[in-house]
Amino acid sequence: MTRIPSTAYHQRTLLDLRRAMSQQARLQRQLASGKRIERPSDDPVAAARILPLRTDLRALARMQDNAATARSVLDLGAGALDQISQAMTRVREITLQAANTGRSGDDRNTLAAEVEQLLDQLVSLADTQRGGRFLFGGSVDGTAPFVRRDGDDGRTRVIYQGDSRERLVEVGPGVRMAVNLAGDALFLGGEGRGATVYSGDTGAAAGAPFDTGVGTARLEIRFAGLQIAAGTTGLRPGTGVTTALGKLDYVFTAPDGISINGGPTTKILGGSQQFPVGTAGDEISLDLTLPISPATGTLRADADATIDGGETFTRIDFTDANVIVEDSLDGSRLHVDVSRLTRTGTEEITFEGTFDPFTALVTVRDILRGNGGADDEAVRARLSEIVGAIEQAHDRVLTGLQTLGARSQGLDLLDSRLETLKLSDEESLSRLEDTDYVETIAALELQNLAYQSALQASARALQTSLFDFLR
Amino acid sequence: MSFAMGLGASLRALSAARLGIQTASQNIANVNTPGYSRQRLLLSSSQPYTLGGFQVGSGVQVADVRRLVDEGLIARVANQESVVGAARVRYERLREIEGLFADGAGGVAERMSELFGALGALQSDPGDGALRGGVVQAGEAFTSGLNLVGKQLGALGNDVFREVQGLVAAVQSGAQTIADLNAEIVRLEANGSMANDLRDRRDQAIRDLSALVDVRRVDHSSGSVDLIVGGRLLVAGRRADTVQVSRDASGATRVTIGSNRRPANLEGGRIGALLELEQSAGPAYLARLDRLTREMVLGFDRIHTTGVPGDGPFQSLTAGYGAVDTNGNGVLGDELLQDLGLPFVIRHGELFVRVTDRSSGDASHHRIAIDPSATTLQELARDLSGIEHLQASVDTSGRLRIQADQGYGFDFAPALDARPDPLGLFGGAAPRAATAGEGPFDLNTAGFPQTFTVDVEGTVEVVTFEASDFADPARATAAEVAAAIDADLTRGEALVDGDRVVLRASGSGTPASMTLAEGAGSPLAALGLPAGTFQGQDYGVDVRIHGEYSGTANQRFRFVAVGDGEIGITPDLQVDVYDESGRRVATLDVGDGYDGSELTVADGVRVSFTQGAISATAHDAFGVDAIADPDTADLLVGLGLNTFFLGATAETVRVNPDLVADPGRLAAGRYGSTGDTGNLLQFQALQDRPSGALGGLDLTGYVGGLIADVGFEAGRASSTLETQESLGAFLEEQRLSISGVDLDEEMLDLVAWQQAFEAASRMVSVVQEMTDTLLDLGR
Known part of the structure; x- marks a missing residue:
């Protein structure tokens, strides 16, 4: 039989009680903290799995935040587009009204003022901001994307200063959504560009198909000087007005008659004098001294062209059929075929299919104001024409509105998906790290019972000793 | 028969009983003395004498007072003490390490995910100063967390040295005690008696020593004990050798015994475990944390360095790391790029520098080939200075400094050059x-x-x-x-x-x-x-590149005119596009009917042309760099140019001070506009991207694995300690079952001796009565 001395008994009892105590304390801590795992060693596998779950949860929360912000940006954008759409509807009404009923100039001016007001409203809507960031500037959100510039020629241009980039935000696992619509695609979309139509009688025509202007433009062609072949005597430019342009053949008929480009032979009086050119009513101002030698030759009347109201000019010297005229205000380029350009004047130019809301409004306003000096009938005709352009621009805005709406809807779906993912992650996390109260409390009860019994038993056993029975 | 004889036997009995009572009381007195072994009186009957042909007993004699011990068990208990000591140290240390990795708000993993969270939040408004500051602060919290854990893991090594120093002093004094006891025991036992209590004390001293370090004992018949520690004789009879602690060149703790200068191979016990852990646990986890840091910094900064700050291209940029004068000639930067003593390796590859004209916004890319085994830092600076509008130099601290002319800026962004032909080499205005x-x-x-x-x-x-x-x-x-x-x-x-x-x-x-x-x-x-x-012609062809390159490798597209003629006018005029390997990737129709719209080239790249004549005869052509990675050489990360972090180890990593001073320098975008989120999305992808250097795990997974391993090891150490303690308790119980004092038993002994004493006393009075009777007879 093993001898168990009292010292050994003491030590064993102490060890057992200590162990029971620490078990109990651990269970108690689990209950108090609600966490099953205090340190990785409590359950290393779970500890390793908890980490990515927490990271996931954090990412999901962030995506939800981003989605919420994205939604408010989208909604704000949609609101702005909605207002723009309303403004467009009003402009269409005004245009139809003005086109269908005879109106006096005063009435038109009132309408023009309203359109002007709508234009300002439109620009400020296109420059909608949220917390100091512009919504429609692509990735350039620190400066206003649309800037209104009024040229000296009375034409108004709205210039886009943003870019075409989308601002992508991660709104779900692997889901990136553009929270913006770049203003150029939304308002200025150039895909529908059609022909460039010239209306005027200068003879200038559409050149290479690379025009970048939008809406309408006014090409002004002025006389820029006479080029006279070297060795020609008796021929000098006059001080009068020259309206004819291009290469002009003259025939001098002695003693004092001259015919230019097949026009009637006119008597030379000396000094600066107007001469008819051809038969279309164009004129040239020449200062002729008799006799003129050689008797037949060619003059060249050069031209200056501008589409920015005279800010900048492009010289046309008829050596090249294709001339590019640049608008210094918005940087757009007009390609003009000058091979049949015969006289000075103004060409009203329409870039078909390019009307954005701004140009549509500007055009309507300018027609109503009567810029260009057309008669009542012409004004009404032009207004009728422009209605189509307004509708086209309006459609683009509505498409943008639809896109934003669809994205907002997508966010709705996504949000419920994120919520599901979050719940499932939270559930897994809870299973891994949270205390199972029922189980733990039961275990604690059991442990407690065992501990108490051990204490009682030891107390009894340790109390009794032979000393108690020896007298 | 002589009465005296009877009296003598009684006397011996009395004295034996007295000794017995004394032994019992000694046992009772030492019931709680550690290491005490209960003692037992060894009795035998004394030499009988012959009386009338009979052998008559002469009573009892005390042979010895002996302690009751099992020498083998004592050795095993001592041994177990050493195992338990080692297990306890391992448990304590690992628990300490575990505490460093336990993930609360201050955990490295938590802070890492907070950093990525801050970057994610910035997506909503990349230009927002407060959100940018938030990213930088989250970065600082992450690095300071790494620094803390790194420093503490490193400090564990220092603690080992200090702790071993203290423990070795205890070993020294223990060894001296044992040597002294040896001398005493040998002296006392020379006359044949057992020095019980001294032996108990020596056993206890050896046992205490074993808790510190594994000890092998050699018993000699003289009663002396020699102790061998780590293959060296620590105690030889009455002499104890000196034990000394030092650190070697690598900082590792070394213990030497006696005059032998070679370190003793100490195993077991607290000291053995500490020395082992100094080499394994702390450094191993520090190495893994360093690897994490390295991968994080490398991955993060490969993205950050090629991004553009919110406020656009740089006017000037200074490297975060200075070159070290590794060849020792006193000149900084004349070493090859591979020999600059930098924390990250610069590889063979290329760097694309983009120079932007601030007034026109026109940007052009310049390619610099990087061969770290052939290019010095000075030569790199010279190559960079070769780029128009850029100057680069190496400053007095060995840092590369790049500066742009006034009105120009530079960065390392991959965006396509919008106007790739500034010289007019493709249908330009000049002949x-x-x-x-x-x-x-x-x-x-x-x-x-x-x-x-x-x-x-x-x-x-x-x-x-x-x-x-x-x-x-x-x-x-x-x-x-x-x-x-x-x-x-x-x-x-x-x-x-x-x-x-x-x-x-x-x-x-x-x-x-x-x-x-x-x-x-x-x-x-x-x-x-x-x-x-x-x-020549009045209007040169204006070439514009659109879109974003989506390919995975850097590429240079060459656009070559096929045929001579006017774009948009000449029938069947074409432009062929070739990739770097000479493969034709696209043929673009730019003849009659072309209206200046964007034409698709390949991999997201589009091109448009305006009016003008191009000529195959004149070999009209231009190239466009399509860049997937502007820095395949890791040069920017290596030199610390436009980085988010600086430093490559857990202890030293920090957020680039330039960024802390100005969070606007955070490269959130890839193009440079305020609302550009290009880089932020890349950072997000980094978090979940598996890395070869991390064993195919992503960053979070790697930290998770690290924490699980710490947990496993700490759990194992805890259960080992428990098992070994149980075993120790069991052995101790066994020892006590032989050597332990049982009060009941001693009580019984006491009663027995008391009764024996009373009986012997009674005998004396019987003899006295008998003597009185005889004396009365003679009266």
């Missing part, structure tokens, strides 16, 4: 002609001098090549050819485009023209320069 192929050119066949003429609007100039113009005429480089032509040309210039040479007249417009004609030994054919007349 031009280019070599058909790329250099080097083989000029050898014709012999020297070689001449051709260039006629620019009536002024004829003769270009002469001398053999001395070229390092190797059989392999004349484009630069050499251009220089040789330029030297003879006043009304035009020779440009290098890639490895092509382009001749361009100085005039432009419709009347401008340039005629190339063969001269004596003409090199035109060898160069692939076309002879003939080339016209």
Whole structure:
């Protein structure tokens, strides 16, 4: 039989009680903290799995935040587009009204003022901001994307200063959504560009198909000087007005008659004098001294062209059929075929299919104001024409509105998906790290019972000793 | 029979009983003395004497007072003490490490995910200063967390040295105690008796020593004990050797015993475990944390360095790391890029630098080849200075500094150059002609001098090549050819485009023209320069690149005119596009019907042209760099240019101070506009991207694995400690079952001795009565 001395008994009892105590304390801590795992060693596998779950949860929360912000940006954008759409509807009404009923100039001016007001409203809507960031500037959100510039020629241009980039935000696992619509695609979309139509009688025509202007433009062609072949005597430019342009053949008929480009032979009086050119009513101002030698030759009347109201000019010297005229205000380029350009004047130019809301409004306003000096009938005709352009621009805005709406809807779906993912992650996390109260409390009860019994038993056993029975 | 004899036996019995009571009381007194072994009186009957032919007993005699011990068990208990000591140290240390990795708000993993969270939040408004500051602060919290854990893991090594120092002092004094006890025991036992209590004390001292370090004992018949520790004799009889602690060159703790200078191989016990952990646990986890840091910094900064800050391109940028004068010649930066002593490795690859004209917004890319085994830092600075509008130098602290001219800025962004042909080499306004192929050119066949003429609007100039113009005429480089032509040309210039040479007249417009004609030994054919007349035009072709490159490798697309004619007018005019390997990737129709719209090239790249004439005869062509990774050499990360972090170890990593000072420097975008989220999305992808260096795990997974391993090891240490403690308790119980004092037992002994004493006393009184009776008889 093993001898168990009292010292050994003491030590064993102490060890057992200590162990029971620490078990109990651990269970108690689990209950108090609600966490099953205090340190990785409590359950290393779970500890390793908890980490990515927490990271996931954090990412999901962030995506939800981003989605919420994205939604408010989208909604704000949609609101702005909605207002723009309303403004467009009003402009269409005004245009139809003005086109269908005879109106006096005063009435038109009132309408023009309203359109002007709508234009300002439109620009400020296109420059909608949220917390100091512009919504429609692509990735350039620190400066206003649309800037209104009024040229000296009375034409108004709205210039886009943003870019075409989308601002992508991660709104779900692997889901990136553009929270913006770049203003150029939304308002200025150039895909529908059609022909460039010239209306005027200068003879200038559409050149290479690379025009970048939008809406309408006014090409002004002025006389820029006479080029006279070297060795020609008796021929000098006059001080009068020259309206004819291009290469002009003259025939001098002695003693004092001259015919230019097949026009009637006119008597030379000396000094600066107007001469008819051809038969279309164009004129040239020449200062002729008799006799003129050689008797037949060619003059060249050069031209200056501008589409920015005279800010900048492009010289046309008829050596090249294709001339590019640049608008210094918005940087757009007009390609003009000058091979049949015969006289000075103004060409009203329409870039078909390019009307954005701004140009549509500007055009309507300018027609109503009567810029260009057309008669009542012409004004009404032009207004009728422009209605189509307004509708086209309006459609683009509505498409943008639809896109934003669809994205907002997508966010709705996504949000419920994120919520599901979050719940499932939270559930897994809870299973891994949270205390199972029922189980733990039961275990604690059991442990407690065992501990108490051990204490009682030891107390009894340790109390009794032979000393108690020896007298 | 003599009464005296009876009295003598009684006397012996009395004295034995007294000794018995004394032994019992000694046992009772020492019931709680550690290491005490209960003692037992060894009795035998004393020498009998012969009386009338009979052997008559003479009573009892005390043979010895003996302690009750099992020597083998004592050795095993001591041994177990050593195992438990080691297990306890391991448990304590690992619990400490575990505490460092336990993930609360201050955990490294938590802070890492907070950093990524801050970057995610910035997506909503990349230009917002507060959100940018939030990212930088989250970065600082992450690095300071790493620093803390790194420092503490490193400090564990220092603690080991200090702790071992203290423990060795205890070993020394223990060894001395044992040696002293040896001397005493040998002296006392020389007369044959057992020095019980001294032996108990010595056993206890050996046991205490075993808790510190594994001890082997050798018992001698003289009663002396020798102790062997780590293969060295620590205690030999009455002599204890000195134990000393020191640190070797690598900082590892070394323990030497006696005069032997070689470190003793200490195992087991607290000291053995500490020495083992100094080499394993702390450093191993620190190494893994360092690897995490490295991968994080590398991955993060590969993205960050090639991004553009919110406020646009840089005016100047200074490297975060200074070159070290590794060749010791006192000159900084004359070492190769691979020898700069930098924390990250610069690889063989290329760097694209983008220079932006701030007024026009035009940007152009410049490619610099990086060969870390052939280029020095100074040479790199020179290469960078070779880029127009940029200057680079190495400052006095060995840092590379890049600066842009006023009105220009630079960055390392991959965005496509919107206007890839600023020189007008493709349908430009000036008359031009280019070599058909790329250099080097083989000029050898014709012999020297070689001449051709260039006629620019009536002024004829003769270009002469001398053999001395070229390092190797059989392999004349484009630069050499251009220089040789330029030297003879006043009304035009020779440009290098890639490895092509382009001749361009100085005039432009419709009347401008340039005629190339063969001269004596003409090199035109060898160069692939076309002879003939080339016209200028009023409007050069304006080439625009659109879109974003989506390919995975860096690429250079070459656009080559097919046929001569006017874009948008000439029927069937085409432009072929080739990739770097010479494969044709697209043929673009730019003839009649083309209206300037964007044409798809490949991998997200689109191009548009405007009006103008292009000429295949003049070899009109241009190139576009399509960049997937602007820094395949990791040069920016290596030098610390435009990085988010600096440092490559857990202890030293920090957020770039430039960023802390100005969170606007955070490169959230890839293009430079305020709302650009390009880089932020890349950071997000980094978090979940598996890395080869991390064993195929992503960053979070790696930290998770690290924490799980710490947990496993700490859990194992805890259960080992428990098991070994139980075993120790069991052995101790066994020892006690032999040597332990049982009070009940002693009580019984006491009663027995008391009764024996009473009986012997009774015997004395019996003898006395008998003597009295006899004396009365004689009266």
